[in-house]
Amino acid sequence: MVCASKVFDEITERDVVVYTSMITGYALVGGHITYKAFEFARLMQKEGIDPNRVTMVSLLQAAAELEALEEGRSIHGYAIRRGIGCSDEVFETSLMDMYIKCKVPTMAACIFGRMKMKTIGSWNAMITGYLNMGQPLEALGHFCKMVHENVFPDLISLANGILCCADLKYLQEGKTIQGRIIRIGYELDLIATTALVDMYSKCNDFTRARKLFDVVEKRDVILYNVMMAGYLQNGFATETVDLFIEMVGSGLKPNLGSILNVLSALSEMKNVRGGRSVHGYILKHEFRMNTEVANQIVYMYARCSYIYDARQVFNGIRYKDLISWTSMMMGYIYHANPEEAILLFRMMKREKLDHDSVTLISLLQAFLKLGHLSLAKEVHCHSYRTRLDHETLVINSLITTYAKLGNLNMARNLLEHTNRGCVTSWNTMIAAYGMHGNCKEVLRLFDRMRSEMIKPDDMTFTSILTACSHSGMVEEGLRVFNCMREDYCIIPCEAHYGCIIDLLSRAGRLEEAYELLKLLPARQSASAMAAMLAASRIHGNTELGEVIGHWLLDLEPESPSVYNLVSNLYAESGKWDEAARTRNMAKMRGLKKAAGYSQIELNPRASTM
DNA sequence: TTAGGGTTAG
Known part of the structure; x- marks a missing residue:
């Protein structure tokens, strides 16, 4: 544009075409x-040159880009007064797009409704408009209407349809649209492929997403970002980072999305070294350190237990938003400083920032850690006033908080009267009864779920099996374990096997537990091994205990509790030298078991809300 | 010289 400006300056007689260019x-x-x-x-107006329709379309595009509603409205007004753009679908589509980007969808819908010739471009503008406003159902509705009116779709509209399905997680509908692309014979371009990769990863068909990604020869940053997000959503943090490295290595410059993805992955991995490198990269490459990026850095440091660094970045954020405050609060809660989290909440309120459900849940966790039942009740009342009391996450968090603070009746009331249709709330309540060792109530609740036609998920079974093993209800536990696959087609995962191994070994059925343990991949069975080791000690089976102890020491050489368990086992069987040797090994590695503590509510501070 | 398509946090 610099060169264009120079040429423009040299022109002495400028007409509408020059200005429009x-x-x-x-x-x-x-x-x-x-x-x-x-x-x-x-400038053009000053020189007395009238704009034409091309000028107007470009100005509308500029207003849309800047989300400048007032400018956009005045262009619209001028067009009406001068009769420009009537029955001109290009002009009307630009006008619609401007209103959509300025977040006035009603005006856009009004113009669209009155259009004599609805072109494919105008349909697409409406569909993407709703998509960008976070209304995918409305967008899909327009897509279906377009198909219903026999408008022949182009690749852009089909890609839009796929994006609707991605946001709604409608896998079947997405596949149908992909089928239509194939039937028509359109060749997939980069953007349509990106939409498909996005749809498949959001619908949990990760393999297909990766296959599509692999066949693209010339990838760009957005395709990489979508694939990285796919890895993240599917729990593959290491692979996300690898892909980021591959992308940078191929010469592509990361953008905001890439930075957010890789930071999120490094937070998952608690990889502070990687996080610091990315932080350094941002500073070195003069990447715009906006609030979004800074928030993710705060979260990364907080997750990696570098709370001081997190606070430094947090303090440096000029325009702190809700996510900045919540990320910092969560950091303090993770790292045993709930008081500071509550203080931050108060500071946030002083800044006149409105909280949402995630902030409220963090505050609840802080009160829970301090054992403040009365303040938790205050949060509950506040959720009514702010109409957050119907959000599943808030309800589940309240159920857990009440249960952990000893008020099981309140927790149960919440389940019965607010969220009875939601499986996660049942899971939370089941886990709460399990926590209190009330396995009979756990099983009763499971029966109720069946009678109310609530389909249990894998978490339901983990909670039930944990409760059974802690209460010694072996037969019931085995019955539930068997019905998982038979009645609900849920294939038991490591967590479930771990529970059953724990259940059997606590009951002294060590041989059966050992047989099951051998079925598990070593890396994922550390907790089951620890449970068996403890049980071997209690039931006096030192021989088996020693075998498992050695496996466990190989698997988790940095865990102080493993050394404790093994040394206690030796001590119990009179092998004092071995016991001392194991303790020494832990000492040499500088491992020390953290002391446990309890807390009771004494004098909660004044109201926080 | 003119319109419509892809990623994005707690």
Whole structure:
């Protein structure tokens, strides 16, 4: 645009085409600089040159880019007064797009409704408009209406349809649209492929997403970002980072999305070294450190237990948003400083920032850690006032908080009267009864679930099996374990096997537990091994205990509790030298078991809300 | 010289 400006300055007699070229240029550039398009329009007006429809379309595009509603409205008004753009589908589509980007969908819908010739472009503008406003159902509705009216779709509209399905997690419908692309014979371009990769990863068909990604020869940053997000959603943090490294290695410059993805993955992995490198990369490459990026860095440091660094970055954020405050609060809660989290909440309120359900849940966790039942009740009342009391996450968090603070009746009331249709709330209540050792109530609740036709998921079974093993209800536990596969087609995972191994070994059925243990992959059975080791000691089976102890020491050489368990086993059987040797090994490695503590509510501070 | 398509946190 610099060269274009120079040429423009050299022209002495400027006409509408010259001005329009400059305006179009700035409208296409995007970003903040787009405002220059309006400067040229004013200059043009001063010289007494009238804009034509091309000028108007470009100005509308600039207004859309800058989300400048007032400018957009005045262009609309001018067009009506001068009779420009009537029955012109390109102009009307630009007008619709401007209203959509300025978040006035009603005006856009009104213009769209009155359009005599609805072109494929105008349909697409409406569909993407709703998608960008976070209304995928409305967007899909328009897509279906378009198909119903026999408008022949182009690749853009089909890709839009796929994006609707991605946001709604409608796998079957997405596949149907993909089938239509194949039937028509469109060749997938980069953007349509990206939409498909996004749809498949959001619908948990990760293998298919990766296959599509692999066949693309010339990938761009967005395709990489979508694939990285797919890895993240499917729990593959290491692979996300590998893909980021591959992308940078291939010469592509990461953008905001890539940075957010890789930081999120490093937080999952608690990899502070990697996190610091990315932080350094951002500073070194003068990447714009906006609130979004800073929030993710705060979260990364907090997850990696580097709370001081997290606070430093947090303090440096100029425009802190809700996520900045919540991330920092969560950091303090993870790291045993709930008081500071509550203090931050108060500071946030002083800044007149409104909280949402996630902030409220964090606050509940802080009160839970401090054992403040009365303040937790206050949060509950507040959730009524702010209408957050119907959100599943809030309800489940309240159920857990009440249960952990000893008020099981309140917890049960919440389940019965607010969220009876939601499996996660049942799971929370089942886990709560399990926590209190009330296995009979756990099993009764499971029966109720069946009679109310609530389909249990894998978490339901983990909680039930844990409760059974802690209460010694072996037969019941085995019965539930067997019905998982038979009645609900849920294949038991490591967690379930771990529970059953724990259940059997606590009951002294060590041989059966050992047989099951051998079925598990070593890496994922550490907790089951620890349970068996403890049980071997209690039931006096030192021989088996020693075998498992050695496996466990190989598997988790940095865990102080493993050394404790093994040394206690030796001590119990009179092998004092071995016991001392094991303790020494832990000492040499500088491992020390953290002391446990309990807390009771004494004098909660004054109201926080 | 003119319109419509892909990723994004707690």
